Amino acid sequence: MMNESSHAAPRDHVAAGVASPGRRKFLQIAGITMAFAAFGCDDDDDDDGPTGPNDGEVDLGSGDTGILNYAYALEQLEAAFYTQVIVTPYTGITAEETTILTDIRDHEIVHREFLRAALGANAITALEVDFSDVDFTSRASVLGTAKTFEDLGVGAYNGAGQLLADANLLLIAGKIVSVEARHASAIRDLLNPNSADFAGDDVVEAATGLDAALPPAAVLLAAGPFITTEINAGSLPTT
Amino acid sequence: MTTTSFQKQDLPVLDTLDPELLERVVDRRGAIGNITAATAALAVASVPLGLGVLAKRAFAQGGPLPQGIRDVLNFALTLEYLEAEFYQLGLAAPGLIPVGTGPVFVQISNHEDAHVALLQAALGANAVAKPTFDFTAGGALADVFSNYATFLALAQGFEDTGVRAYKGQAGALITDNAILTTALQIHSVEARHASKVRRLRAQKGWITGSAVDVLALVGVYVGEETVTQAAVNTTGFAGVNAATEAFDEPLTMAQVLAIAGPFIV
Numbered sequence: 001m002m003n004e005s006s007h008a009a010p011r012d013h014v015a016a017g018v019a020s021p022g023r024r025k026f027l028q029i030a031g032i033t034m035a036f037a038a039f040g041c042d043d044d045d046d047d048d049g050p051t052g053p054n055d056g057e058v059d060l061g062s063g064d065t066g067i068l069n070y071a072y073a074l075e076q077l078e079a080a081f082y083t084q085v086i087v088t089p090y091t092g093i094t095a096e097e098t099t100i101l102t103d104i105r106d107h108e109i110v111h112r113e114f115l116r117a118a119l120g121a122n123a124i125t126a127l128e129v130d131f132s133d134v135d136f137t138s139r140a141s142v143l144g145t146a147k148t149f150e151d152l153g154v155g156a157y158n159g160a161g162q163l164l165a166d167a168n169l170l171l172i173a174g175k176i177v178s179v180e181a182r183h184a185s186a187i188r189d190l191l192n193p194n195s196a197d198f199a200g201d202d203v204v205e206a207a208t209g210l211d212a213a214l215p216p217a218a219v220l221l222a223a224g225p226f227i228t229t230e231i232n233a234g235s236l237p238t239t
Numbered sequence: 240m241t242t243t244s245f246q247k248q249d250l251p252v253l254d255t256l257d258p259e260l261l262e263r264v265v266d267r268r269g270a271i272g273n274i275t276a277a278t279a280a281l282a283v284a285s286v287p288l289g290l291g292v293l294a295k296r297a298f299a300q301g302g303p304l305p306q307g308i309r310d311v312l313n314f315a316l317t318l319e320y321l322e323a324e325f326y327q328l329g330l331a332a333p334g335l336i337p338v339g340t341g342p343v344f345v346q347i348s349n350h351e352d353a354h355v356a357l358l359q360a361a362l363g364a365n366a367v368a369k370p371t372f373d374f375t376a377g378g379a380l381a382d383v384f385s386n387y388a389t390f391l392a393l394a395q396g397f398e399d400t401g402v403r404a405y406k407g408q409a410g411a412l413i414t415d416n417a418i419l420t421t422a423l424q425i426h427s428v429e430a431r432h433a434s435k436v437r438r439l440r441a442q443k444g445w446i447t448g449s450a451v452d453v454l455a456l457v458g459v460y461v462g463e464e465t466v467t468q469a470a471v472n473t474t475g476f477a478g479v480n481a482a483t484e485a486f487d488e489p490l491t492m493a494q495v496l497a498i499a500g501p502f503i504v
Contacts, residue, residue, distance in 0.1 A: 114476065175489070194342065208357055
């Protein structure tokens with residue numbers, strides 16, 4: 001699963017886009033996501049264009065199936081990450097942290113396998129992930145990445161709810177998102193115990209008390225550096 | 240991934256936003272250093288789904304809310320009133336909350352207050368009035384604001400019930416994307432709260448099975464032992480505990496009101 005190659009160009013671009021945030025920069029970042037239907041990075045062809053199917057590209061599909069595949073992709077990413085965290089624990093990991101991270105790994109595996117089973121023949125293939133930017137020996141790197149993934153997962157499910165047509169699937173998504181939020185809270189609290197960070201103002205807007213809700217384009221842009229497989233999200237519902 | 244074009248017109252949704260709201264949020268986020276790509280995306284994406292949409296819906300656009308949605312929002316508002324007053328009283332009680340965990344409860348309290356204001360704004364004149372609450376549940380929990388353990392246990396019960404309550408109403412909001420999304424954005428915040436409060440009680444941040452451990456609150460965890468989701472038995476993936484923990488279950492409006500009933504005079 002692990003891929004050690006890096007994808008400096010797209011990652012550097014994103015980094016440049018957020019180095020001096022301002023309205024223009026935000027618009028630019030968001031613009032990337034809407035301008036192209038394909039996300040992720042293609043290792044062996046830097047000139048690969050955003051249009052048309054490529055070798056190894058996965059198409060999430062349309063309708064509720066597309067949204068479930070989108071969730072399945074994110075759960076694959078999370079499960080792969082925590083599996084590696086438990087295989088190669090960071091230096092100085094505590095018993096409490098091991099328990100929490102093992103639980104989270106198991107939850108993400110359950111989410112991943114549930115979605116694969118629910119999707120059946122419509123499920124996308126296994127994604128190739130790239131954690132070359134994560135230092136698995138470093139507590140700060142691992143927990144920082146976990147925070148990113150969990151907050152991203154919460155925002156993704158919150159944003160995807162309105163894209164689902166089937167109320168039963170909406171309920172399933174609701175059952176999962178609150179567990180992702182529980183994870184996010186615990187990871188954030190490990191990083192800064194007993195502070196406000198478990199539901200910090202950086203992710204829960206203070207004025208409204210609302211968590212993030214992100215469109216698939218924004219989520220896949222943020223997840224892109226960690227996913228090698230090119231993902232085509234062009235057929236996902238938009239309303 | 241190739242990137243060649245970064246024009247505003249590539250993101251049509253931005254054209255539908257209130258420019259002042261966009262500026263306010265983006266400027267505020269921009270003031271925070273070391274911002275991440277995910278946070279940046281959040282700053283843009285959260286704008287159309289927040290207070291602006293709800294307030295506009297309530298006051299300017301689209302006419303009155305359908306009765307069914309009003310009922311759900313008033314149900315949510317009642318729970319938020321309960322939570323908001325609970326934490327306000329807890330924070331005001333001398334010596335109750337240890338100094339070390341003060342920031343946790345200030346943050347939760349601020350969120351519940353914000354949720355009350357948000358729902359009131361959405362409902363306008365149709366908002367229900369705040370009930371009179373009795374957090375001792377008729378005297379059964381007489382030490383709720385003098386014994387931290389009691390306070391914490393009740394907080395856990397309220398937060399986990401809140402998560403389950405919002406989840407149970409999602410389907411009733413499916414016809415209104417903006418309100419559904421806003422409800423989901425509240426729902427996950429309640430889950431963040433629940434996880435933290437549970438961990439303050441030396442419990443896992445997630446719910447294992449249906450074990451009851453919250454004093455006088457009956458029925459808070461009914462159904463949480465569920466392991467079959469959409470006809471898929473999930474116990475074979477990572478064990479039974481993980482199967483129950485990985486999915487939070489909903490409560491009906493009636494179940495929630497039965498749990499909250501002893502605290503409403």
